[in-house]
Amino acid sequence: MIEIEYIGSIREDLGLDEEQQELVWTPEINDVAALIDHLCEGGGQQWSDILRQERLLISLNQAMVKPAHPLTDGDKVSFYPPIAGG
Numbered sequence: 441m442i443e444i445e446y447i448g449s450i451r452e453d454l455g456l457d458e459e460q461q462e463l464v465w466t467p468e469i470n471d472v473a474a475l476i477d478h479l480c481e482g483g484g485q486q487w488s489d490i491l492r493q494e495r496l497l498i499s500l501n502q503a504m505v506k507p508a509h510p511l512t513d514g515d516k517v518s519f520y521p522p523i524a525g526g
Contacts, residue, residue: 441465442475442511445518453490454483465513472498473507475517495522 442463451459469475482490490496497520498505520522 441490441514442469443516444475444479445448445516447518449451450491450496455486463514465511466484469511471508472500472505472517475511484497493522496520497522513519 443460444463445460446454446456447459463469463475463478469478476491480491483491498507498509499509499518499520500509500511501516502518
């Protein structure tokens, strides 16, 4: 299983009632980018716009990672909105 968590405005923008979901891990979902592709396939253009934004922050087991980072069964992936700075 891969635990997926959507934080803050990401959850709200995707129209989710809960912050977490679980996905059965498969060899095809072998990195964060493949996970994002899988989620966007089912969610349509809105999901793609949100989860493929350039400044999206991603953590894997509480460490910040890039989309090319590998996934394994039991991982927890969290998606955070971009941080605005000034």
